[in-house]
Amino acid sequence: MEAISRRKGGVIELEVEEVEVEVVLRILIAEDSEDDAELIVHHIKRAGYRLIYKRVDNARELTAALRKENWDAVISDYSMPSFSGLNALQTLKKSGLDLPFILISGAIGEDIAVEAMKAGAHDYIMKDNLTRLVPAIEREIREAGVRTSKKSIEHERIVLVDRLQEALRARDEFLVVASHELRTPLTSLVLQTQIIKQINSQNLPQEVKEQRRQEVMVSLEKQIGKLTNLIENLLDVSRISVGQFTINPSKFDLRSLVEEVLQDLCEDLRQAKCQTEIHSVASVIGEWDRLRMEQVIVNLIGNAIKYAKGSAITITIEPSGENARLIIQDRGPGISKANQAKLFRRFERAASSDYVGGLGLGLYITRQIIHAHGGWICLESEVGKGSKFIVEIPIKPALIKKQAA
Numbered sequence: 223m224e225a226i227s228r229r230k231g232g233v234i235e236l237e238v239e240e241v242e243v244e245v246v247l248r249i250l251i252a253e254d255s256e257d258d259a260e261l262i263v264h265h266i267k268r269a270g271y272r273l274i275y276k277r278v279d280n281a282r283e284l285t286a287a288l289r290k291e292n293w294d295a296v297i298s299d300y301s302m303p304s305f306s307g308l309n310a311l312q313t314l315k316k317s318g319l320d321l322p323f324i325l326i327s328g329a330i331g332e333d334i335a336v337e338a339m340k341a342g343a344h345d346y347i348m349k350d351n352l353t354r355l356v357p358a359i360e361r362e363i364r365e366a367g368v369r370t371s372k373k374s375i376e377h378e379r380i381v382l383v384d385r386l387q388e389a390l391r392a393r394d395e396f397l398v399v400a401s402h403e404l405r406t407p408l409t410s411l412v413l414q415t416q417i418i419k420q421i422n423s424q425n426l427p428q429e430v431k432e433q434r435r436q437e438v439m440v441s442l443e444k445q446i447g448k449l450t451n452l453i454e455n456l457l458d459v460s461r462i463s464v465g466q467f468t469i470n471p472s473k474f475d476l477r478s479l480v481e482e483v484l485q486d487l488c489e490d491l492r493q494a495k496c497q498t499e500i501h502s503v504a505s506v507i508g509e510w511d512r513l514r515m516e517q518v519i520v521n522l523i524g525n526a527i528k529y530a531k532g533s534a535i536t537i538t539i540e541p542s543g544e545n546a547r548l549i550i551q552d553r554g555p556g557i558s559k560a561n562q563a564k565l566f567r568r569f570e571r572a573a574s575s576d577y578v579g580g581l582g583l584g585l586y587i588t589r590q591i592i593h594a595h596g597g598w599i600c601l602e603s604e605v606g607k608g609s610k611f612i613v614e615i616p617i618k619p620a621l622i623k624k625q626a627a
Contacts, residue, residue, distance in 0.1 A: 247271045247359070248278065250287055252298035252310040253326075254279040261352065262297060262326070269356040280305050281313050288317045293361055295366075300327035300338070300346075311341055320369055322362030322446055326356070407445040414442045468596050469511035475540050476515070476546055477507040483519045484537075487527070494531040496552075498523075502539040506546045508617035514591045521584040522550045522611050530554020533608065545614040553608040 247266060253259040259277045266273050276291070278284045279302060287293075296314055299306035307325045314323055325338050325346040335346050344365075345358045421434045477500070484491070484498055491498060509534065527533045530552035538549040564590045592599045597615030 233506050242473060243323055245270070248292060248294045249254065249273060249275045249359075250291075250293045250296045251275055251277045252279065252284055252296065252307070253277055253300070254299065254302040254305070254307070258299065258349070259328075261349075262355065265352045265355050266359070271356075272544040281309060281393055284310055284313050287316065288319060293319075293321055294323065295322040297324050297326060297355075297359075300334070303400050305345075308338065308347070311338070311343055315342060318626060320366060320373075322359065322366050324358055324362065326352075327353075327515070365424050368462050376405055407449040410445040411449075414445070443595050464585065469591070471509040472512055473509045474508065474509065474512050476510075476548065477502045477504070479512065479516060480519055480537055480539060480548075482517060485525060486588075487520070487523060490524070490527050491535075494527045496531065496533060496535050498535045498537065500537045500539070502537075503541070506539050506541055506617075508546050510595055514594070518591050518613065519548070519550075520614075521588045522548075525584060525611075526554065526609070528551060529609065541617070542614055544616055544618060546617050548613040548615075549610060551608060551610040556607050557601070557603040557607040557609055558605050562603060565601065566599075 249262075249266065251262060252261050254276070259275075263275060276287050277515045278287055282613075296310070298307040298310040299624055302501070311325075313325055314321060322344045323342065325343050326349055327346065328349045338346055338470050344362045347354050347358060393530060417434060417438050424431070426434075446462070480500065480502075484500075523535065525536070526533070530556075534556040536549075536551045538547070538551075540547050551553070566585050589599050592613055595615045597610065597613060601609060601611055601615045603609035
């Protein structure tokens with residue numbers, strides 16, 4: 223429709239005129255006779271359609287046309303010297319395309335018509351009654367659209383069911399891992415409290431009791447730290463999911479923070495037999511969330527300790543334009559391409575939970591923290607050649623996002 227305005231006595235009147243929209247039909251015609259093909263074309267054009275068509279008269283040409291171009295329908299003569307309508311129908315089926323297929327014949331018996339419909343033809347029309355042709359094309363194109371829509375809906379349903387099953391599988395696996403990971407420090411806590419009770423009940427000098435209690439307290443604090451870390455990771459995932467994962471920037475030296483983390487992890491590094499080396503300028507100062515960046519460093523170094531025991535760990539801190547770059551590299555077994563693709567997803571690991579503990583949330587949360595700072599993180603790794611995690615984050619506060627996306 224088109225609106226035309228006219229001024230009449232100071233009043234603007236709008237008149238709406240109907241504008242015909244040209245509808246294009248793309249029809250593939252299997253017909254050996256040019257005259258008969260032109261007759262088909264004439265009937266379709268007379269109905270007001272702009273027709274794009276191609277005439278073929280053998281299986282090779284039909285196959286090529288179906289492969290190279292898009293068509294709304296196929297119309298085929300039933301009987302041709304070297305190619306039949308049923309042959310054309312089989313060619314269409316082999317292509318895998320769901321297109322309306324209409325047979326046209328000068329003389330076709332009822333038994334042949336029934337055979338053609340059973341074979342998959344959508345309609346048959348006599349050449350002396352081509353007035354049925356356009357209505358048949360329109361009807362079959364509509365029904366093909368309905369079939370396509372149903373297939374699309376069914377495909378989406380299958381995809382959703384697969385995703386749901388995968389989500390349920392991941393949930394069940396997570397619950398098993400989470401219960402195991404939470405039970406481990408809890409069991410240790412129970413054991414340590416029992417040991418304290420035994421110490422208190424023993425007939426020992428007070429200084430000996432105090433020394434043993436202090437030893438147990440160290441273990442208690444370690445297990446409480448593990449339990450707290452597990453719970454905080456779960457809370458972080460929840461905060462990320464509801465968009466409440468915020469950061470609070472303050473000015474500090476990234477190198478100093480790395481050194482503090484290494485000091486805190488010195489016992490874990492010693493037990494894993496991991497030597498560390500820092501490559502850095504004197505200081506790399508920026509404004510970031512100190513606690514969150516500590517979390518990033520702990521996760522990445524802890525990841526190296528966990529998967530690359532006995533390997534040297536190299537930490538590089540350097541400016542990179544308006545960003546600070548942090549690289550943590552180990553010389554462990556490396557990570558396959560297949561595992562690299564999923565490492566930053568929730569509840570994923572590079573190794574089975576039978577061999578490595580944790581909830582599989584460390585790298586997921588790490589990436590969220592880096593993104594919240596307006597930065598990025600990537601992994602470079604080859605099997606047998608170690609792994610390198612590269613982090614870049616803006617130094618200037620103006621470039622830092624206040625909340626994770």
